[in-house]
Amino acid sequence: MSAIAAKDVKELRDRTGAGMMACRDALAETDGDLDRAVELLRAKGEASAAKRAGAETTEGVVQSYIHANNKIGAIVEVDCQTDFVARNEKFVEFARDVALHIAAVPSILAITEEEVPAEDREREIRIATEQAADKPENVRERIVEGKLGKWLDEVVLLRQTHVNEAKYEGQTIEQMRQALIAETRENIVIRRYARFQVGG
Numbered sequence: 001m002s003a004i005a006a007k008d009v010k011e012l013r014d015r016t017g018a019g020m021m022a023c024r025d026a027l028a029e030t031d032g033d034l035d036r037a038v039e040l041l042r043a044k045g046e047a048s049a050a051k052r053a054g055a056e057t058t059e060g061v062v063q064s065y066i067h068a069n070n071k072i073g074a075i076v077e078v079d080c081q082t083d084f085v086a087r088n089e090k091f092v093e094f095a096r097d098v099a100l101h102i103a104a105v106p107s108i109l110a111i112t113e114e115e116v117p118a119e120d121r122e123r124e125i126r127i128a129t130e131q132a133a134d135k136p137e138n139v140r141e142r143i144v145e146g147k148l149g150k151w152l153d154e155v156v157l158l159r160q161t162h163v164n165e166a167k168y169e170g171q172t173i174e175q176m177r178q179a180l181i182a183e184t185r186e187n188i189v190i191r192r193y194a195r196f197q198v199g200g
Helices: 008-015 022-028 034-044 089-104 116-133 136-153 173-184
Strands: 059-066 072-080 189-197
Touching: 008 022, 008 034, 008 173, 022 034, 059 089, 059 116, 072 089, 089 173, 089 189
Parallel strands: none
Antiparallel strands: 059 072, 072 189
């Protein structure tokens, strides 16, 4: 069998939220067939976030991060379903690393895409539409969608690549969350956060 392409591993991770090694193994087992690999991961419970998404989260932790200069900090609440998972080392580490990311990235407007204020989204669409006005009509819509998507990547927490790219191999916060859901077999929700900056 030929070597598994890194882009296929990335695509499978994007589609399932499963860990890199689990994705690589699934692709090896299915001879590189992405659709079958998705099914395999689902069968193994690696890509099980969808069925847990509605589960109530009444347990969790509050974690904080203060930057070394004591001028920037963040606090975040991350919830799960049971006290057992709330005390899990990886769950606590995830919450702490989300707090670190929030402290490092001042551009966050919302946790999820749905929480982005409508007026901000409309403003970005207007700007992108004006910027695309001189382009051929048949590509304008795609240009606007692309610019909006890029802006959402910058302002939506779950869409952002974690600032510690070396540790998380370029994963987004959402991919990290999905991987933790697969591992803990519980719904995990980043509930709320606050970022503080001296003089900010």
